[in-house]
Structure formats: structure tokens, C-alpha cells
Amino acid sequence: MKVVLENVTKRFPNRDKKIKTEVTAVNNVSFTIPDGKLIGLLGPSGCGKSTTLFMICGLHKITEGKIFFGEDDVTNLSPENRGVGLVFQNYALYPHMTVKQNIMFPMENFKGEDKLTKEQMLERTMQVAKLVQLDGLLERKPSELSGGQQQRVAIARALVKMPRVLLLDEPLSNLDARLRLQTREEIRRIQRETKITTVFVTHDQEEAMSISDEIVVMKDGVVQQMGVPQTVYQDPANLFVAKFLGTPPINVFTGKVSGGALYIGAEKIMATPGVADQDVYVGIRPEGFVVSDNGCLTCDFRQVETMGGFMSVVSTHENSENPIIRSTVTDDIKIAEDAKTVKFDIKPNKIYIFNKETEERIRIEG
Template sequence: MAEIRLEGVVKRFGKVVAVDHVDLSIKDGEFFVLLGPSGCGKTTTLRLIAGLEYPDEGRILIDGEDVTFKDPKDRNVAMVFQNYALYPHMSVFDNIAFTLHLRRKEMGLTKDDIRRRVIEVAKLLRIEDLLDRKPGQLSGGQQQRVALARALVRRPKVWLMDEPLSNLDALLRLAMRAELKKLQKDLKITTVYVTHDQAEAMSMADRIAVMNKGRVVQVGTPEEVYMRPKHTFVATFIGAPPMNLVECDVESVGEDLWISCPGFSRRVPEEARSVIESKGVRKIYLGIRPEFISVSRRETEGSIAGKVYVVEPLGSEYVVNVDIGDGIIIKAKVLGLREKMTPGDKVYLKLDWSKVKIFDYRTGEALA
């Protein structure tokens, strides 16, 4: 078992709070991703788990054992860095075997044991024919595999990765993403993976922790954070294009509550009304993903009028940017265009109201 728990973890650098009371529970064998923008605290959190940093508050447990102030070598974790950190003067074989040689007596290994382990992990990562080369003779993808092999050869309980694919070109990143996920599932190693790339997180993770300003904003499966964001930050950080957010007022009309937005209005559904009334909210963000909006030249009941601002072709899909007035642009993602649309054309948007989310304008928290 290799469950990881962070309980009230805080890390400060001077007056800057890099990690702010983080609580996380990472399951045994899980591929867990820390996702967020630069400076959000995700790499510091990873370094705290690795033992490269110590927290100012809280504690860290691996397998139920408190490792908060233990040295990295005593945690049985292995880390893969963004820049691979390979020794240029050593062969691939020696790079992979380096840690085993350092701890040979402690681990009770013979030279034959080390050679056997290195060849075993090299075959697993399909680099067995590169063992005699130096890092400078390898491509970026090959260097990345060597870094992975060096981490795996120790047979750690926990695998920590700090943006290991960020130095690869786009096509190779896609290929390595799939390979890395399959490798982790085959080995069943508890993995914590740091990235700022939401597509990478969505495609690889079992669960994602979305971080911002040192705090964990939401933890969930890729589907949960995408379809049911708990905060406007999550709604706009995840998704390409991100969720549309429109500022709207909440108004009482007779016995009903209405959402009044630029260009359209709608009665508040009963399931959302009690939440809005209990919190006394009078201003909200109405949110909807671009793929849940259709675009047509024909007006239908409940459609929203607007003008095409710009059309972005994305191969099989198009993102149609529509100005609905007051400078508010709504993005709709459509699979192919039946009719050519150019800037200035009058169009009508139809929202799938079952997919609409409501957020508190003041706090950004999801209401319904």
C-alpha cells in the first residue's frame, strides 16, 4: 500500500505562503495530478511529499507513517524532474544504476543484481539498445525515458513527476502521455504528477487537484472538474475554450426569481432558487461550456440574438465567437458549419439549459 495524506500542510517562503493549509488524500495505485498555473504551489507541494522541502505546519503521511521531517532517502519515493537531470559524462546504464550503486550495501544488492534491474527496466521502457550511449547522443524523448527508468529502477512506493513532458515537442508529448499512463497502470505505482497543461491532466489523471494561490480549489475526477466545477477559477482554467461566464442580476418578479443577463433573461429553476435565496445572492455568473451552445441563422423560441465576432477553425470543429451586446462575447463550439459565417452576420444562440451552472459573483463559488 502507498496511500499519501497531507493534513493542513503550510509552506512559507518569507512572507509568501506557497502552500496554504492543503489537505489531500491520494489513494494507493492512483494517478493523481496537481494542476494549476505557474506559482500556484503545485511544485512546492510535490517537493514537500518528496522531502526536498519541510512544511511549516501540518504533516505528511505515506502508508500511514508520518514522514513529515524524514529525509528523501527514507521515504521510498522517486522523482522525475522537468529537465531530466541526467549526468552527461555517464552512460545511460550508469545514469540508471547510479542510485542503486549509492545505496548498494543498504539495499543488499550485488553488481549482478544491479545489472539485472537496469536491463529489466530498460526493456520495460524500450531503451535497452541505448545503454552504452551518453545523454548527449539521445533525443528528448529518449532522455525522458532514461529519467523515468532511473526513478523506476529503485522500485519506489511513490512516483513523483514534475512536468516531465514539458520539454518535448507537441507530437512526442501526445505519444508519451499515453505511454506514461499505460506504464503507471501496469506497474500500479502511486503517482503524483505536476502540470500546468489541463489537456495533459484531463487525459492522464484518475483524479485532479486544481490549485490556485497555494490552495486546493477542487479535487475530483476529470469528468467532475470539467462538468461540475465548484468555482469560476476551475470553470475557466479547464476547457479549451474555457467555460463562458456572463454577469447577470437576480431579480424578483412577482413570486418568481429571474436571472437578467445582457441580451436575455430566464426564470430561476426551483432547484436553484432555494440556494440563491438562502445566500441572499443578487448578482451571479451564469456559466456554460461552448459545446453546449448551438448556433443558427434562424430564430427559435428562447434563442439569444447576436452577431458573429470571429470564427476560429479547429480542423473538424469551429469556435464561433458571438457578440450578444455590451461587448460580451459568447464562444460556441460546433462540429462543422452548415453555413458559412463571417464577422457581422446575425445569428442566434441556443443554450442547453440543463448544462448551465450558476456561480456567486462575489465569491466565485458554484451555487447550482
């Protein structure tokens, strides 16, 4: 089921009733979620991603705009008539029901020709339980389950009614780091097996990048960029997207374009044909640095850090926006312990320049 958002806007009345102006949580958002894909809605907290999810679900009324499931306009449909499955951030499992009763609950609401017999319900419960690997736990109460198991019950409860769209609100935020890794693969697997169009909300870019077919990056209620994770990472539309994606984060410098070349401080970094002279932000991915004696960028050397399989050079630069510059490097580099400076060459495809005012990407021709 394809999901289309058309100029969707959500405004909330101000909490302080004396202030008449409304708060715009989601501002004119349009995007299309292809059928059967797993989409990550990504952004910092308060960016409107959960509000967007709840509007797709129907729990939040839309102020302006339209939402379509396939060809159906569902804008004014209540959640129960949209055929969506929703997994809440804290799962919202009914504490007084067993796992089995929790999973069966949505099916008991079926009316008319959809109505199922007790046997059919049980059969479907068993199928879904098997899919999310809960087979042996059906008679337990939610309080007797671990966080990861509760999560799977919540997913099973959302899946059992065979929704047209599955929505997950911060599905992994209540799990510990190890379980989070495992569960996100699980979500990926379940989505692949069921082929249900799935939207999930997260503020963790790694999570979104690792399992999504496409990601939608949001900020202040506005979609910044949508696309395949790797593409968005390699080709950010603006400084915000560049900063938000990637661990360790991108290194940002102030620089300027002058006479067809990019400068950081006094050092010429690269040629920028066709770019007008101006002050810019320069973003360089950590993996874009190559330690080289004849490098074009000179930084003050701090230390070399080794973490597991990664090695990074930590340095500073007076034009750096970040307090330190972190560059991931191959482990055969040689820098003297007492070195004062380190020189880098920059890989041209790992460097982006952004307009200083609008923070929009400036693309270099050629």
C-alpha cells in the same frame, strides 16, 4: 501506497530580507492520493503545485502539517528515507554518465540488506530499460539522446529503485507537441504496469485531464477542487476551476438572477428556482451553445471558424467577460455570411452560475 497530506503549509522567507513577512506558497492543503493512482496536480504557474510535490518528496521542509505514506508519518523524513522517485522538469540526468550508469546510480546507494550485486543491478536496469523502451540506448550519454528519450531515462532512473511513490515535476514541458502526446500515453502505460502511486505536476489542463485518474486543481497555494477529471470539468466548484479547465475555454458573462430566473442583459436564459436575487457570473461551456432561430441568447455574429474536425461560431456580446464568445457546434448549421446576429439555445447542464464576489458556484435546485 496511499499518500495523505494533512493541513500542509509551506512558507518561504521573503526574498527581500528587509520584509519580515513570509511568503505562503502552499496554504493548509489536505488531500488523499489513493493507492496506485495517477494524480495530476494542476494549476497556473506560481500556484504552489511544484512546492507541494517537493514537500511530498522531502526536498522541501514542511512548515506546518503532516504527510503520510500509507500509515507512516514521513513528515520529518529526509528524501532518501521516504522511498520516492523523482523526475525533474529538466530531467537532471548526470551528463557524464551513460544511460546505464544513470539508471544504476540509485541502486548503488542501497545499504545493508537492500544491497544488490552487480548482476542484480544490471538485471534490474535491463528490466526497467525495457519497460520504458530504452533497450538499445544504454551505452549512450544523455547528450546523445532526444528529449523524449532523456525523459524516459529520467523515469527509468526514478523507477529502478522501486519507489513507494513516483513524483514527476512538469514531465512533458520540455517536449514538443507531438512528443508530448506520445509521452503522456507512455507515462500512463508505465504507471498502469507498475501500479506505483504517481503524482505529476502540470500547468497544462489538457495533459492533466487526459491521463490522470484524479486531478487536484490549485490556485494561490490553496486546493480549489479535487476529483475525477471529467467530474471536475462538468461540475466545477468555482469560477477559477471552470475557467482553468477546458479548451476552448468557458465563456463567462455577467448576468443577474432576478425573480427566480437568470438574465444575461435583458434576455432571460433559464429559470433558477431557489436562487436569491443577485448579480452573478454566468459560465457557458463552448459545447453548451445550440444555434437556434428562437434561441434565448442573442450575440453579435462575427464568423464561423473551421479547424480540422471542429467548427465554431465566433460572436461577441456586450455582457461577455471574454473578448469573443467561442461556441463549438455541429457542422450542419446555416448562418448567412452577412448575418448581424446569431441566436443560441443553451444546454442547461453546460451552464454554471457563480457568486459575483466570492466566485463560488451557485447550485440550482432541481
